[in-house]
Amino acid sequence: MGDAGAMSPAIGRRNSLARRLLSGVAGSLAAGMAVLALAMVIAQVYAGATGIPGPGVAEVVGHLVVAAVMVVLQQRSDHEPGRIGLAMIFGVYVIAAATLWFWWWS
Numbered sequence: 001m002g003d004a005g006a007m008s009p010a011i012g013r014r015n016s017l018a019r020r021l022l023s024g025v026a027g028s029l030a031a032g033m034a035v036l037a038l039a040m041v042i043a044q045v046y047a048g049a050t051g052i053p054g055p056g057v058a059e060v061v062g063h064l065v066v067a068a069v070m071v072v073l074q075q076r077s078d079h080e081p082g083r084i085g086l087a088m089i090f091g092v093y094v095i096a097a098a099t100l101w102f103w104w105w106s
Contacts, residue, residue: 007085014036019086023077023079030070033096037067 015023040060047054070092077088 018054019089022086022089025075026074026089029092029096031065032076033063033070033099034067037063040064062103063099066095070095 040063041053044057044060045056046052072076073088073091073095075094077085079085080088
């Protein structure tokens with residue numbers, strides 16, 4: 001059906017247990033950030049409807065962008081072999097930590 005030449009070089013290749021574990025945790029972080037971004041949207045809409053202060057449009061948009069970037073990075077990391085895929089996995093970790101630090105803890 002499809003062009004075999006377009007197949008990713010990582011498909012059919014077995015990754016190590018550590019790599020699969022790192023990728024799984026990165027996927028969980030990306031999914032968690034997507035859920036958090038959705039919760040921020042709901043909170044902002046509720047706040048706007050009731051007249052109470054909400055998280056703010058900039059924070060909501062920021063969380064949506066961060067969640068999208070994390071999901072794309074994690075998804076692409078599953079299809080990239082070697083160091084490139086591993087760098088994408090660690091990119092998810094860095095973005096998650098930076099988001100939590102700048103928008104929630106600082």
